[in-house]
Amino acid sequence: MKGITSANSHLALAIQVFNSLNDYSVAEERRRSFQYEEFATQSLKFGEELNDASSFSSNEQVREALHSTSRTLITASLHVVDSIEKNVDVSGAREMWGQTLTRSVQVLKGVLSVVKG
């Protein structure tokens, strides 16, 4: 599914932006320098691609999984933006973001295996 591959590349870019947090050792520096909009852009493209892809599947579980993954990751992205901007619990955001990504990847792999199979 082309949409999923494309979604995946946007997710990779969002991860790169997120990882740029590591460039800043001071919390206030992280807060001010984080590329919020670029991060949101890549997350949104990811979500849009998945949502579009979901409408092409006739398999209800696949559609549900894609849709749910899209929502979950956007929700986690909101949490990341909030946490970094408010300078609270960035480690919590990291953890949540990491778990969400892992879950997203599992779902995407599962979807691809169904589609290919």
Next chain:
Amino acid sequence: MDAENRRREAAIVNTPPHPRQQQSPQPQHRSHSSHTQAFANFSDAISPPPDQWDFKQVGAELVSVVNSAKAIAEESKNPDKVARVTALLQQFVLEGKDMLVKAKDNSPSFLSSKVQLTQTLRSVVLALSESDPTPSYTQPQQHTVRTVTVSTTSTTSSSPPIYSSTPTTGSIPAADRARVRLNSFLSSLGRPRAQSYNDQGSFHPPPPDHEFMHAPLNFN
């Protein structure tokens, strides 16, 4: 008594500290604590397996969370906070309905739906616990957004400061815009379209392997 309190704490699904809950109880906070109680009641209501749920009660507790969160946000008299919390609550309601349907249907995706809902609840709590601006705050549109360029390509890590000396309480316009876009997309997502169930192939996500396809996760 203590045990029950502990249970309630645990049930609130690892949310960050309740907004202002740590303050010493003063008369003017009485209504506040009853508001935060709504969060605990909701978490309690959804703690057991769904076949033991009282759906009416869960629905009522969900509504109570929404009303309480709105009331707390409005108490802050911070329009930004009210807007943010309202958007999150819309999402919370959608996800709550979705979770209730899945719980009733005994759907396999119930659990992920519940996780999602609790994540949103955490975001609500987080938004409510944000510090409010100092009294000089007048209108939400006071930011001078001079440096905003739409371009997202070049990113110079050494040229951040719009807020050169502002302490951590000021909001960042770029973050506000990012949040608005993300929230707006979430609201537009709604629920997956219902289609004919003519292809009910089995879909099982593979077990976790912490491998990502392109970019490595680099969390310290």
